[in-house]
Amino acid sequence: MVRAFKKRHILFFVVFITVALVLYFITPNFFPYVFENVISNSAGVLSSSTENVFIVKHIETPKQVKAIYMTSCVASMPSFREKLLKIATTTEINSIIIDIKDYSGTISVKTSNEIFDKAYEKSECGVSDMKEFIGELHDNGVYVIGRITSFQDPFIAKINTDWAVKKNSDRTKLWADKKGINYIDPGSKGMWNYLVDLGRESYKIGFDELNYDYIRFPSDGNMNDIYFPVSTSTNSTVFNSSQKVTPRSIVLKSFFEFLNQELRVSSGIKISADLFGMTTTNTDDLNIGQILEDALINFDYVAPMVYPSHYPPTFLGFAKPAEHPYEVIKYSMDQAFTRAVTASSSPLKLRPWLQDFNLGATYTPEMVRKQIQATYDSGLDSWMLWDAGNTYTVEALLPKATSTIR
Numbered sequence: 047m048v049r050a051f052k053k054r055h056i057l058f059f060v061v062f063i064t065v066a067l068v069l070y071f072i073t074p075n076f077f078p079y080v081f082e083n084v085i086s087n088s089a090g091v092l093s094s095s096t097e098n099v100f101i102v103k104h105i106e107t108p109k110q111v112k113a114i115y116m117t118s119c120v121a122s123m124p125s126f127r128e129k130l131l132k133i134a135t136t137t138e139i140n141s142i143i144i145d146i147k148d149y150s151g152t153i154s155v156k157t158s159n160e161i162f163d164k165a166y167e168k169s170e171c172g173v174s175d176m177k178e179f180i181g182e183l184h185d186n187g188v189y190v191i192g193r194i195t196s197f198q199d200p201f202i203a204k205i206n207t208d209w210a211v212k213k214n215s216d217r218t219k220l221w222a223d224k225k226g227i228n229y230i231d232p233g234s235k236g237m238w239n240y241l242v243d244l245g246r247e248s249y250k251i252g253f254d255e256l257n258y259d260y261i262r263f264p265s266d267g268n269m270n271d272i273y274f275p276v277s278t279s280t281n282s283t284v285f286n287s288s289q290k291v292t293p294r295s296i297v298l299k300s301f302f303e304f305l306n307q308e309l310r311v312s313s314g315i316k317i318s319a320d321l322f323g324m325t326t327t328n329t330d331d332l333n334i335g336q337i338l339e340d341a342l343i344n345f346d347y348v349a350p351m352v353y354p355s356h357y358p359p360t361f362l363g364f365a366k367p368a369e370h371p372y373e374v375i376k377y378s379m380d381q382a383f384t385r386a387v388t389a390s391s392s393p394l395k396l397r398p399w400l401q402d403f404n405l406g407a408t409y410t411p412e413m414v415r416k417q418i419q420a421t422y423d424s425g426l427d428s429w430m431l432w433d434a435g436n437t438y439t440v441e442a443l444l445p446k447a448t449s450t451i452r
Contacts, residue, residue, distance in 0.1 A: 102250065102251070102252050103184070104249075104252070104254045105184055105187070105188075105189050105190070105254050106189075107189060107254070107255065107316060107346075108140050108141065108189055109427070110140075110427045110428050111140070111141045111189065111347075111397055111428040111429075111430070112138050112139050112140050112141060112428065112429060112430075113139065113140075113141035113142060113143055113189075113191065113429070113430040113431065114130060114133060114134070114139055114141075114142055114143070114430070114431050114433075114436075114438050115142075115143045115193070115430065115431065115432050115433065115436070116130055116142050116143065116144045116145070116436055117145050117148070117171070117434070117436060118144065118145040118146075118148060118154035118169070118171040118172070118173060119170070119171035120436045121144050121145070121154065121171070121173045121176070121179065122154070122171045122172065122173045122174075126436070127179065130142065130436060130438075131182070131183065131186065131188070133438060133440060133443070134183075134186065134188045135186050135188075135446070136445065136446055137440060137443035137444065137445060137446055138443055138444040138445070138446065139443060140187065140188060140189060141188060141189040141190070141191060141430075142183060142188055142189075142190060142191070143191040143192075143193050143257060143430060144173075144176075144190065144191070144192060144193065144253075145171075145192075145193050146192040146193060146194050146244065146248050146253070146256075147165070147193075147194045147195050147199070147244065148193075148195055149195055149198055149227060149260075150169070150170075150200065150201060151165065151195075151198075151199035151200050151201025151202050151203070152165045152166070152168045152169035152170070152172075152201055153165040153166045153169060153172075153244070154166070154169055154171055154172055154173045154176065155172075155173060155176045155247075155248060155251055156172070156174065156176070157244075157247040157248075157250075157251070158247065158250075159243065159247055161240075161243075162243075162244060162247060165201055165202075168201065176251060176252075177251050177252060180251065180252035180253065181252065184252070189254050189255070190252065190253050190254050190255075191253065191254065191255040191256075191257050191318070192245075192248045192249075192253035192255070192256050192257065193257045193259055194241060194244060194245065194248070194256060194257065194258050194259065195259050195260045196230075196232075196237075196241055196258050196259065196260045196261045197229050197230045197231075197232050197237065197260055197261065197262065197263075197264075198227055198229055198230075198260040198264075199228070199229070199230050199237075200222075200227055200228040202230060202237065202240065203220055203228035203229065203230055204220070204228070206230075206236060206237075207220070208234075208236075208275065209230050209231060209234040209236055209237050209275075209276070210228060210229070210230055210231065210275070211228070211229040211230065211231055211264060211272060211273070211274055211275075212272075212273040212274075212275060213271050213272070213273065214271050214272055214273040215271050217273050217275075221264075221267060221268075221271070221272050221273070222267060223264055223265075223266050223267035224266050224267055229264045231274045231275055231276040231277050232261070232262070232263055232274075232277060232294075232297050232298060232301060232335065233274065233276035233277035233297045234276050235276075238301060238304050238305075241258070241305075242304070242305065242308045242309060245305075245309055245315065245317070246309070246313060246315070249313070249315050254316065255315075255316040255317065255318060255346070255347075256309065256315060256316070256317045256318070257317075257318045257319075257320065257349070258305065258317065258318070258319050258320065259320040260320075261298060261301065261302070261319055261320070261321075261336070262298065262322070262334040262335055262336050263277075263294050263297075263298075263333070263334045263335045264334075265332075265333065265334050277293065277294070277297045290329060290330040290331065291331075291337075292330075292331050292335070294331055294333070294334065294335035295331040295335045295336070295337050295340065297335060298331075298335035298336060298337075298340065299337070299340040299344075302319070302340055302341060302344035302345065303344055305317055305344065305345075306344040306345070310344075310345075310346065316346045316347075317345050317346055317347075318345055318346060318347035318348065318349055318397065319341045319344075319345045319347075319348050319349065320349045320351060320399065321336050321338065321341055321348060321349065321350050321351065322334065322336055322350070322351060323350050323351045323352040323353060323356055323357065323378060323399075324357070324378075325337065325338045325341075325350055326338060326350050326352065326378045326379065326381045326382035326385070327377075327378060327381050338350070338382065338385055338386075339385065339389045339391075342385075342386055342389055342391040342395055343389070343391060345395070346395065347395050347396075347397045347428075348395055348396055348397070349396075349397050349398060349399050349430060350378065350379075350382060350396070350398050350399070351398075351399040351432070352374065352375055352378045352379065352398045352399065352400070353399065353400070353401040353405075353432070354367045354368045354369075354370065354371045354374040354375070354401055354406065354407075354417075355367070355368040355401060355403075355405035355406035355407070357374055361374070362374065362377055366406060366407065367406070368401075368405065368406025368407040369406070369407045371401065371409075371413045371414075371416045371417045371420070372416040372417065372419065372420045373420075374420075375398065375400065375416075375417045375420035375421060375424075376420040376423055376424055378398075379396065379398055379420065379421060379424035379426055380424050382396050382398075382424075383396065383424055383425050383426065393425060393426065394426065394427060394428070396426050396428075397426075397428040397429060397430060398421055398426070398429055398430070399429075399430050399431075399432050400414070400417040400418065400421070400429050400430065400431050400432070401414070401417065401431075401432065402414050402431040402432060402433045402438055402439055402442075403432065403433045403434065403435070409439065410439075411439050411441035411442040412442075414431070414439045414442035415442045417429075418442070
């Protein structure tokens with residue numbers, strides 16, 4: 047009788063394992079909470095659920111966002127990323143922007159979606175513990191923004207060639223910019239869905255806000271030999287009573303509206319947009335489709351990249367604008383502030399990217415600080431520092447204890 051009892055249990059065990067394996071391989075999401083890595087919450091405490099799951103708790107957007115940028119490569123190196131975390135815990139910095147998808151088109155985060163996992167596997171800087179790292183940042187009160195390059199994407203361009211920008215001289219070949227990077231046609235609805243789905247997956251991991259970059263038509267390759275398979279009519283110009291409207295700006299405005307509806311309205315996710323710096327002073331679309339007002343009405347925050355080094359000679363009468371950081375930022379953001387008010391949008395949506403790298407001039411702590419002060423003097427209260435090398439000028443930042451009042 048005991049032997050029969052054991053046989054029944056062994057048989058039951060074999061059947062159970064067989065069924066479990068079949069379900070796992072046929073429907074891999076059948077046991078999402080059992081087999082998936084647990085997600086840490088901001089307190090780092092396990093939930094009381096019997097499924098042994100961490101609960102994601104997003105941090106509210108700080109009243110004043112003061113941020114630094116972190117590449118996915120740095121995020122994948124604990125020793126390096128801890129240096130940036132130290133900046134956030136010892137200075138006025140309260141937010142960090144981390145690459146989810148960068149110029150390569152590959153993805154730094156592991157998701158539950160196998161489409162994105164292909165891009166993750168190809169990444170040279172995948173962050174295997176991104177959930178845990180975000181949890182650590184949240185534990186330290188750091189707001190986490192995920193940066194997603196949108197239409198600059200050689201990875202997807204080679205997989206979905208129908209979406210990609212082509213050479214006009216040979217429409218079977220991909221077009222590339224001066225750096226050899228391929229682009230997706232901004233009018234591609236397939237790419238729109240891809241970017242929204244990636245945003246949702248990233249939010250589930252713990253990112254508090256999604257920052258969309260390269261939301262534009264390309265500009266710095268051979269523009270005389272370029273073909274957009276979806277946005278085919280991009281050369282004519284149409285005017286309305288207030289500003290220039292072009293086919294390219296119409297395409298991008300539609301994309302902005304799509305992100306707004308799918309992420310802000312439907313999912314309650316904070317989203318921000320990176321724009322060329324001169325969108326603050328130009329009312330046309332700069333031939334890339336970006337118009338400041340179109341972004342202001344569709345995003346929670348808009349981040350013009352007002353790096354003084356990127357302005358042309360003679361801007362504001364300066365032969366070298368990079369040597370005049372206060373004046374460039376103040377003028378640019380004054381213009382943006384006025385346009386936001388005119389468009390009945392909150393100027394506090396404006397959150398400029400500031401320069402903390404040497405280009406056009408050697409940037410001292412004083413020069414970095416002047417940009418921050420210019421932002422405040424324009425009536426704004428938030429800013430983000432960019433350095434591709436992630437080596438920030440700490441001397442330009444206020445200590446944590448004195449950073450609550452600007």
